[in-house]
Amino acid sequence: xxxxxxxxxxxxxxxxxxxxxxxxxxxxxxxxxxxxxxxxxxxxxxxxxxxxxxxxxxxxxxxxxxxxxxxxxxxxxxxxxxxxxxxxx
Amino acid sequence: xxxxxxxxxxxxxxxxxxxxxxxxxxxxxxxxxxxxxxxxxxxxxxxxxxxxxxxxxxxxxxxxxxxxxxxxxxxxxxxxxxxxxxxxxxxxxxxxxxxxxxxxxxxxxxxxxxxxxxxxxxxxxxxxxxxxxxxxxxxxxxxxxxxxxxxxxxxxxxxxxxxxxxxxxxxxxxxxxxxxxxxxxxxxxxxxxxxxxxxxxxxxxxxxxxxxxxxxxxxxxxxxxxxxxxxxxxxxxxxxxxxxxxxxxxxxxxxxxxxxxxxxxxxxxxxxxxxxxxxxxxxxxxxxxxxxxxxxxxxxxxxxxxxxxxx
Numbered sequence: 001x002x003x004x005x006x007x008x009x010x011x012x013x014x015x016x017x018x019x020x021x022x023x024x025x026x027x028x029x030x031x032x033x034x035x036x037x038x039x040x041x042x043x044x045x046x047x048x049x050x051x052x053x054x055x056x057x058x059x060x061x062x063x064x065x066x067x068x069x070x071x072x073x074x075x076x077x078x079x080x081x082x083x084x085x086x087x088x089x
Numbered sequence: 090x091x092x093x094x095x096x097x098x099x100x101x102x103x104x105x106x107x108x109x110x111x112x113x114x115x116x117x118x119x120x121x122x123x124x125x126x127x128x129x130x131x132x133x134x135x136x137x138x139x140x141x142x143x144x145x146x147x148x149x150x151x152x153x154x155x156x157x158x159x160x161x162x163x164x165x166x167x168x169x170x171x172x173x174x175x176x177x178x179x180x181x182x183x184x185x186x187x188x189x190x191x192x193x194x195x196x197x198x199x200x201x202x203x204x205x206x207x208x209x210x211x212x213x214x215x216x217x218x219x220x221x222x223x224x225x226x227x228x229x230x231x232x233x234x235x236x237x238x239x240x241x242x243x244x245x246x247x248x249x250x251x252x253x254x255x256x257x258x259x260x261x262x263x264x265x266x267x268x269x270x271x272x273x274x275x276x277x278x279x280x281x282x283x284x285x286x287x288x289x290x291x292x293x294x295x296x297x298x299x300x301x302x303x304x305x306x307x308x309x310x311x312x313x314x315x316x317x318x319x320x321x322x323x324x325x326x327x328x329x330x331x332x333x334x335x336x337x338x339x340x341x342x343x344x345x346x347x348x349x350x351x352x353x354x355x356x357x358x359x360x361x362x363x364x365x366x367x368x369x370x371x372x373x374x375x376x377x378x379x380x381x382x383x384x385x386x387x388x389x390x391x392x393x394x395x396x397x398x399x400x
Contacts, residue, residue: 018138019145042116046123050134051142055127062120070113 006036010044017048017061033072041065208242208351209233214259216345223267223289225250225344229352230258238356240317247341248317249350251357260352264344265319266293274319276336278307283336285309285319291344293319294335299327303336311357 009032016025032038045065049055123130135142148156211227220226229235239252241262250264251272263270270287274295279302283295295309303325311317320338327334 014138015141015145018141019148039112046116046119046130047134047137050123050127050130050132051138053127053131055123055130059120059123062116062123066113066116066120 006032010040013041014044014047017044018051029068033068037073038069041069207354209235209354211235211241211260211350211352213347213350216347217264217267218345220261223264223287224253225262225264225347225350227260227262227350227352228258230260231255232257234354235260235352236354236356238358240311240353240357242317242351242353243340243342243347246318248311248319249340249344249347252352262350266291266340266344273312274309275312276303276307276309276322279303282312285338288337292337292339294326294337295322296333296335298333299329299331301334303334307336309336309338 009028013025013028013032016022016028029041032041042062042065045061045063046059048061049059052061054060119130147153148159151157209229211229213225214228215224215226217223217225225241227235227241235252235255237252237255241249241252243249248265250262250267250270252260253263254261265272265285265287266289267287268289270285270293272285273282274285275282276295276297279297281297281301283297285293285295287293295303297303303322305322305325307322309319309322311319318341320340322336322338324337325334326337
C-alpha cells in the first residue's frame with residue numbers, strides 16, 4: 001500500500017500540533033503549503049482549537065490557518081517560475 | 090473555437106472562485122458555530138484526535154523502549170549542550186586566571202619580591218591510609234633543612250599541612266584536614282579571618298559567626314604566607330538556630346594522589362608570646378638608651394657627670 005506524502009505530512013503536522021511541538025509543526029506547514037494548496041489545514045486548525053478548547057476564548061489555530069492558507073494561495077502565483085520550454089517549475 | 094475556449098476558461102475560473110468562496114464561507118461558518126457551541130467542536134476534536142493524543146502521550150510519558158530512548162536522547166542532547174556551555178565558560182575563566190597570574194607576576198617583579206619563596210622538593214613516602222593520625226611522611230629531614238612548622242605545598246600555592254616532626258632523614262606532616270589541626274585562615278570574599286580546624290577524612294572547616302556571607306567556591310588562604318591556599322569552600326552548614334556557621338573545604342587534589350610535595354624552608358609557627366615580649370622589651374630598651382657619644386658637650390665636667398650618672 002502506497003501512502004501519499006500529502007496525507008503523511010498532514011497527519012504529521014496534526015500530530016506535532018497535538019503534541020505541542022509548534023515550531024517543528026510550522027516548518028512542516030510551510031513545506032506543505034509550498035507543495036499543496038492546503039485547504040485541509042483549516043480543518044486541522046479547527047480540530048486543534050477544539051482539542052485545546054480555544055473556542056471558549058479565541059480560535060487562534062483556525063484563524064491562523066485560514067489566514068495562512070489564503071495568504072499562501074495569493075502569493076504562490078506570483079512566485080511561479082518557468083523554464084526555457086515554458087514549463088512551470 | 091477560440092472564443093468558445095476563452096469563454097470556457099473564464100467560466101472555469103469563475104466556477105473555481107465560487108468553489109473557493111463556498112469553502113471559505115463554510116470554514117468561517119464552522120468557526121462561528123464553534124464559538125457558539127464550543128463544547129460540540131471540543132467533543133468532535135477529542136474523538137477525531139484521540140489517536141494523535143494517545144500516541145503523543147505515549148511518546149511523552151511511556152516507559153517503552155522507543156519513547157524512553159527518545160526522551161533519554163533528548164535529555165542527553167540537552168546535557169551535552171549544558172556541558173559545552175559550562176566548558177566554554179570555564180575556558181574563559183581559565184584565561185582570566187592566566188591573565189591575572191601573569192599580571193600578578195609582573196607586579197611582583199616590579200616590587201622585587203620573588204614569586205615563590207625558597208622550597209625543598211620532597212617525595213611522599215607514606216600517606217594517611219598507612220599512617221595513623223592522618224599524617225604524611227616525606228623523605229626530607231633536618232639534614233636537608235626541614236624545620237618544624239614549615240608549610241608543605243602541593244603545586245605552587247596549595248597548602249597541604251605543616252611539618253610537625255623532623256628527623257635527620259625524614260619528616261612527618263600534619264595535614265590541615267587532620268582532626269585536631271587548628272590554625273587561622275583568611276576567606277576571600279567576605280574578607281574575614283576565621284579559625285580553621287581539621288575534621289578528618291580529607292575535610293577541614295572554618296567556623297564563622299552567623300551573618301558572614303560565605304558561599305561555595307570562595308577561596309580560603311593561609312594568611313601567614315604570601316601565596317598559600319588551603320582550598321575552596323565546597324559546602325556550607327548554616328543552621329539559623331546556631332550562633333555560628335561552618336564552611337567545609339577540601340584540598341584541590343586527593344592526598345592519595347600526591348607523589349611529590351614542596352616544603353618551605355622557614356617555619357610559620359608563632360613564637361611564644363613570652364619570648365616575643367622579651368625580645369620586644371629588649372629592642373625598646375635599646376632604642377631608648379641614651380648614647381652619650383652622640384652628644385656634644387661644652388665642658389669636660391658636664392661629660393664627667395653624665396658618665397657618672399650613666400654608670
